[in-house]
Amino acid sequence: MSSGDETRKLQHQKMSSDLDTLQLPISGHREKLINAVKKYPILIVTGETGSGKTTQLPQYLHQAGFAKHGIIGVTQPRRVAAITVAQRVSEEMNCQLGRGVGYQVRFDDCTSEDTVIKYMTDGCLMREILADSKLSRYSVVILDEAHERSLNTDILFGLLKQFFHRKCHGKRKATLKVVVMSATLEEKKLSEFFDSCPVYVIPGRTYPVSTVFCNLIGPEDKESSAYVKDVVKVVIDLHTNEPAGDILVFLTGQIEIEKACDLLYQKAEAIDYNYDMQDRSLEGLLILPLYGSMPTEQQRKIFQPAPPGLRKCVVATNIAATSLTVNGIRYVVDSGFVKQLSYNSRVSMHILEVVPISKSEALQRAGRAGRTSSGKCFCIYSKEFWKKCMPEFTVPEIRRTSLTSVILTLKCLEIHDVIRFPYVDKPEERFILEALKQLYQCDAIDRRGQVTTLGKLMIEFPLPPSLTRALIKAASFGHESILLPLAAMLSVENVFIRPGHPDKQQAAILKHQELATKVGSSNDFATLLHIFEECKASVSPSSWCRDYFIHWRALKSAFSVETQLQDILTRLKNNKDFPVEQFSGSRSELLRRCLCSGYFMNVARRSAGKVFCTMDGHGSVVHIHPSSTLFEQEFQLDWIIFHEVIVTSKVYVRIVCPIRYEWVKDLLPKLHEIDVYDLSNVARHEMAEEEVVKLEIPERKDSADSQEGAWGKLQKRNDDRSIMDARERYLQRRGIRKKGSETANQEP
DNA sequence: GAGCACTGC
Numbered sequence: 001m002s003s004g005d006e007t008r009k010l011q012h013q014k015m016s017s018d019l020d021t022l023q024l025p026i027s028g029h030r031e032k033l034i035n036a037v038k039k040y041p042i043l044i045v046t047g048e049t050g051s052g053k054t055t056q057l058p059q060y061l062h063q064a065g066f067a068k069h070g071i072i073g074v075t076q077p078r079r080v081a082a083i084t085v086a087q088r089v090s091e092e093m094n095c096q097l098g099r100g101v102g103y104q105v106r107f108d109d110c111t112s113e114d115t116v117i118k119y120m121t122d123g124c125l126m127r128e129i130l131a132d133s134k135l136s137r138y139s140v141v142i143l144d145e146a147h148e149r150s151l152n153t154d155i156l157f158g159l160l161k162q163f164f165h166r167k168c169h170g171k172r173k174a175t176l177k178v179v180v181m182s183a184t185l186e187e188k189k190l191s192e193f194f195d196s197c198p199v200y201v202i203p204g205r206t207y208p209v210s211t212v213f214c215n216l217i218g219p220e221d222k223e224s225s226a227y228v229k230d231v232v233k234v235v236i237d238l239h240t241n242e243p244a245g246d247i248l249v250f251l252t253g254q255i256e257i258e259k260a261c262d263l264l265y266q267k268a269e270a271i272d273y274n275y276d277m278q279d280r281s282l283e284g285l286l287i288l289p290l291y292g293s294m295p296t297e298q299q300r301k302i303f304q305p306a307p308p309g310l311r312k313c314v315v316a317t318n319i320a321a322t323s324l325t326v327n328g329i330r331y332v333v334d335s336g337f338v339k340q341l342s343y344n345s346r347v348s349m350h351i352l353e354v355v356p357i358s359k360s361e362a363l364q365r366a367g368r369a370g371r372t373s374s375g376k377c378f379c380i381y382s383k384e385f386w387k388k389c390m391p392e393f394t395v396p397e398i399r400r401t402s403l404t405s406v407i408l409t410l411k412c413l414e415i416h417d418v419i420r421f422p423y424v425d426k427p428e429e430r431f432i433l434e435a436l437k438q439l440y441q442c443d444a445i446d447r448r449g450q451v452t453t454l455g456k457l458m459i460e461f462p463l464p465p466s467l468t469r470a471l472i473k474a475a476s477f478g479h480e481s482i483l484l485p486l487a488a489m490l491s492v493e494n495v496f497i498r499p500g501h502p503d504k505q506q507a508a509i510l511k512h513q514e515l516a517t518k519v520g521s522s523n524d525f526a527t528l529l530h531i532f533e534e535c536k537a538s539v540s541p542s543s544w545c546r547d548y549f550i551h552w553r554a555l556k557s558a559f560s561v562e563t564q565l566q567d568i569l570t571r572l573k574n575n576k577d578f579p580v581e582q583f584s585g586s587r588s589e590l591l592r593r594c595l596c597s598g599y600f601m602n603v604a605r606r607s608a609g610k611v612f613c614t615m616d617g618h619g620s621v622v623h624i625h626p627s628s629t630l631f632e633q634e635f636q637l638d639w640i641i642f643h644e645v646i647v648t649s650k651v652y653v654r655i656v657c658p659i660r661y662e663w664v665k666d667l668l669p670k671l672h673e674i675d676v677y678d679l680s681n682v683a684r685h686e687m688a689e690e691e692v693v694k695l696e697i698p699e700r701k702d703s704a705d706s707q708e709g710a711w712g713k714l715q716k717r718n719d720d721r722s723i724m725d726a727r728e729r730y731l732q733r734r735g736i737r738k739k740g741s742e743t744a745n746q747e748p
Numbered sequence: 749g750a751g752c753a754c755t756g757c
Contacts, residue, residue, distance in 0.1 A: 078755065106757055123756040152756065253753060292754065317753055339753040352752065397755090405757090462757035494752065564757090626750040648750075 024052030026202050033057060033200060034064040037140070041164055042178045042197040044146075046187045048204020049367070053181050054144055055089050058117045061140055062093075067116040069175065070139030075122040077150040078323060079105040086110070086119040093117075106462070107560050122152035126409065129159060130459065133413055139175065146182035146190060148322065149396035149424070155406060158422045159413070161194060185360050186393075193424050209332075209370040209377050217336060217381040219388040227335050228256055230380045232263045234333050235313060238378060239268070239285055245330025245375070246312040248320060250365055252339040252354050257289045257315050258500050264313065284309070290316035290324070293493065296553060302326050321365055332369040334362060336381040336390070342400045345434040347618045348601070349645045350402070351726045358394040359386065396425050403427060403435035404465050408444055411451045412459045419683045429683075436683055441601055441670050442469045449683065453577045460568050462561075463487055470598030474590070475569055476579040482591050484569070485532040486525055488561035490643060490655070495531060495558070496627075497549040508549035515548060516629040523657040524628050525595060525643070526588070532558060592641075593663050599641045600667040604653065610634040612653070615664075617671055620645075625652040639664070647726050 026033075026047065036043050047053045058072050066072060076082040086103035093101055102111035104120040111118055122143070128135070135141060141160070143153055160178050180190055187199045216230035231249060238247065251257050268285040286306045290299060303326070306312035314326050318338050338357045343350055357365070362379070369375025379386070398406075410418050418432055439445045442465050444455035451459075458468045467487050474483035489495065496512055499505050515534075519526040531548075535555050538544035545552040572578055583590060596603075604612040604622055612634075614620045622645060624631050630640070641664075643655035 121756060127757060148755095150755070253751090255751065293752075319754065321754095323754070341753070354753090491757095498751070631749075646752080650750095652750080 024056060025050070025205055026052040026056045029200070029202055030056075030060050034060055036198065036200055037061060037066070037177055037179060038064075040198055041176070042160070042180070042194045044180045044182065044187050044191055044194070044197060044199045045202065046182050046184050046199060047202035048183065048206055049371070050205045051202045053202060054085055055092065057179065057181070058140075058142060059089065059093065062117055066139050066177070068139075071115060071137055072117045072140045072142070073125065073135075073138045074117070074119045074142040074144055075125050075153065075156070076119060077122055077145050077148050077153060079108075079121055080323070081145075082119040082121050083108075083110075086117075089117060089119075107564065122150055122156060125156060126152050129156075130409065130412060134163075135176065140177045140179065142179040142181060144181045146180045147186040149186075149394075149398070151397045151401060151406065154396060154398045154424055155409070157190075157193065157424050161422045162415070183364075185363075190424065193422070206367065207370040207372070207374040209366050209375045211366060211377045211379060213383050213386070214378055214380050215382040217385055219382075219384050227337070227380055228260050228263070231333055231335050232260055232267065234378050234380055235264060235285075236267050238331055238333065239311060239313075242331065242376070244311065245373075246306065246326070246328050247314070247331045247333060248326055248329045248368055249313065249315045249333040249335075250320065250338075251315060251317065251335050252337050253317060254291050254293060257291055257317065260315050261287050261289050264315070284311070286310045286312045288312065288314045290314050290320060290326075292317065292319050293551070299324070320368070321361070325371075326368075328372050329368050330373060330375045332366055332375070332377040334365050334377060334379045334381075336362065336379060336385065340400070342395075343402050343431070345402075345428070345431045347620050348402075348434060348438075348616065349620070349647060349651070351647045353647075353726050353729060356385070356389045356391075358391045360393050362386070362390065398423065399425055399427050399431075402438075402464075403431050404438050407432065407435040408439055408451070408455060408459055408465065411439075411445060411449070412456065416449055417683070432683055438601065439465060440673075442466060442598065444469075454579075457572055457575070457578065460572060461565065463491060463565070466598040466601065467491075468598070470594045471565070471569070472579070473581075473597040474594040475573065476581045477583040477590065477594070478580075479583070479590055479594075480566075480569055482529070482587065483594055484562050484565050485536075485558070486529045486591075487565055488558040489528040489532050491561050492554045492557045493551065495528070495551050495554045497551055499549070504549075511548045513629075521629045522633070523588070523592070524630065524655040525657050526591060527629060528655070529591070531555075532562070592657055592659050595641055595657065596659055596663045596667065599643070600664045601671060602642050602644075602653075603639065603659070603664050603668065604642065605639050606634065606637055612640065615668060615671070620651060622653045623650045624656055625654045628654065628656050630656050630658070648730050649727065651727070 033045070045053055045057065054074070058074055061067070061072055074085075076085065082103045082105050086101055087097055090097040090101035095101060098110040098112055099114045101117045102115040102119075104111055104118060104124050106121070106124065125141070143156055146153060157180075163176070180194070182190060184201075191197055191199050214230070214234050216234070217227055228251070231251065235247060235249060249260070251260060264285065264287050268287065288302050290302050302314050302324070305328070314320065320326060336356055337354050338361070339352060340355050341350055341352045366377035369377050381389075407418050410421060415421055418436070419429060436445065436449065439455070440447070443452055444458050444465055446452055454472065457472060458465055461468045461471065463471070467490060471480065471483045471487050474480050497508055499508055515531055516527045519530045531550060532555070535541045535544050535550065536559065541555065542552045544550075545555055583593070585593070601616050603615040605615060607613040607621075610623060612622045612624070614622060622642075624634060624640075625646065630637065637658050639659050639661050640653075640656050641659050642653035644653070646652050646654055
């Protein structure tokens with residue numbers, strides 16, 4: 001059951017009596033469930049939405065005496081879910097939240113010595129395991145929402161499986177109980193993973209949802225960009241022909257959603273007008289966009305019921321599939337696409353792209369229509385598209401993401417054989433090797449794969465290794481105050497607001513430029529630091545944000561992150577192993593030199609025109625993103641470092657600053673010392689004796705090296721089509737490139 | 749001359 005479901009249930013049940021709790025589908029299974037947990041060390045419990053497993057099972061186990069020799073811990077993939085469920089259960093158990101029933105999420109620990117049932121995020125349990133690998137406080141660990149396959153839950157699966165397989169845990173093995181709770185579909189795979197452990201099925205209570213294939217998208221339209229129009233058409237048809245009931249539309253991003261809402265708004269008015277002329281009554285459409293970067297108060301609007309005579313139509317991203325639940329939805333319109341981040345380990349690049357959803361995800365989306373009554377799901381795609389283009393299951397996060405932090409965590413838990421670690425879905429070996437390489441490069445592990453003193457310091461920070469390395473460098477100089485706010489700013493959502501209206505858009509751009517100018521318009525990192533400091537120092541930080549088109553919500557969380565990082569650092573600085581160095585130079589140089597020590601794998605040098613070439617051994621061609629303050633200043637630049645790469649119409653680097661070659665000269669050879677494939681021995685916990693290869697700085701190309709040529713070379717050099725393919729698909733989607741055209745190597 | 753889905757420590 002997802003967090004939203006819990007919220008819904010919360011609202012729903014508050015009005016009803018305890019009788020309703022007794023009538024939950026799970027209540028008839030109380031004794032059998034208790035006996036199953038007693039009998040088996042690991043048990044899988046599946047149940048559809050509304051079965052009550054999240055709120056009731058921990059209480060049953062508590063009543064059966066499982067909390068006598070330890071606490072009952074329940075993990076959730078999201079913060080809100082952990083908090084709202086804990087609230088609900090504390091009410092049901094008639095105790096004060098934080099006493100008998102508590103929760104722990106980042107920045108908010110609401111537990112006490114009396115806590116016997118503890119809800120928490122899976123990330124929190126991971127942190128706890130780092131301090132106590134035997135989880136000695138717990139009698140039962142329940143991993144909820146297992147079907148979502150979040151990165152942390154997947155790692156917890158492997159750790160718990162290993163826990164029961166290892167000989168060293170002795171008595172502890174007999175006392176710890178593990179329950180994995182999941183929606184149906186994935187339970188077979190999970191059961192096999194846990195040595196064919198039993199699966200307990202609780203029937204759900206949902207209503208039937210019929211599916212209509214509208215056949216507007218077929219297998220040949222995998223890269224179609226026209227589906228916003230199709231979605232709008234389906235919504236209008238539905239609105240005119242189907243009886244009352246609210247609509248939920250799934251699209252992929254902010255821009256699409258705004259476009260769809262505009263079209264709907266025009267057309268809905270047209271319908272009203274036409275029907276008025278014919279003197280027929282038709283309820284209007286209340287159109288509500290919904291996406292993550294929207295202000296929270298605006299998001300709340302979707303929870304209000306539509307005024308009488310109006311039909312609510314929520315046009316949302318995937319946020320409506322897991323994080324937020326809209327009540328009373330009777331119709332779902334599914335575009336069949338989702339925006340997904342994937343990682344290309346060969347060139348160390350993240351690609352954010354629109355891809356067809358999986359069949360299981362499509363069923364989840366459709367299910368949103370059957371919560372309060374029977375419903376209908378209109379898929380804009382055809383049955384053929386379903387069969388040919390949609391995979392059975394979504395690729396789990398662990399196979400789509402950079403694994404540096406995960407691998408360092410495993411190493412810190414003394415799991416050195418990171419390749420043969422029991423993964424439910426094993427990541428490709430090169431993902432693991434790339435992670436090891438990066439950890440070696442930032443001195444978190446040594447050549448034998450052992451965690452270094454620095455690595456042990458780094459694991460304490462909830463940051464990517466590169467950023468942690470920069471932070472520790474600054475702290476070793478005694479100047480952490482320059483890196484702490486920056487690390488915080490880089491950990492939160494994008495702080496710059498991009499308004500929808502063209503007028504406001506221009507005003508926002510000017511205000512953002514003003515902020516960049518104050519630090520000399522030459523360093524995006526310094527701009528972020530400046531924003532943090534200015535905002536914090538202002539009389540009213542929230543109105544400061546409004547004036548400068550900055551997300552106040554993002555800044556608020558940056559302030560919390562900075563405090564947390566400061567606390568961790570203060571604790572670690574007492575450690576005798578904490579490095580101490582001297583630095584004399586300007587603030588600007590200090591900042592950039594610290595960044596270099598963490599981001600030297602993200603160094604690029606201008607090769608020709610506005611084209612840069614990365615120095616990480618891949619030699620990828622990159623451009624400065626237009627959102628950077630250094631955009632169109634390329635000719636004045638030579639060496640740069642960047643925070644991240646994004647592949648859209650070109651391979652762009654975002655958040656950039658110029659550096660001097662001398663600052664990275666001694667660091668760059670490290671990038672070429674170890675070949676990824678030599679690391680497989682290290683991964684398997686054997687010694688590796690690689691030959692050290694000296695770095696060769698590529699000669700700067702003359703201006704004759706056109707962009708066209710550079711693209712061609714990138715393609716050959718990397719021998720990797722996926723980045724180019726992603727770019728092609730992007731261009732096709734935006735209608736810049738026609739399907740099947742042979743112009744991949746040409747730059748406009 | 750773009751345009752970032754979502755979540756977590």
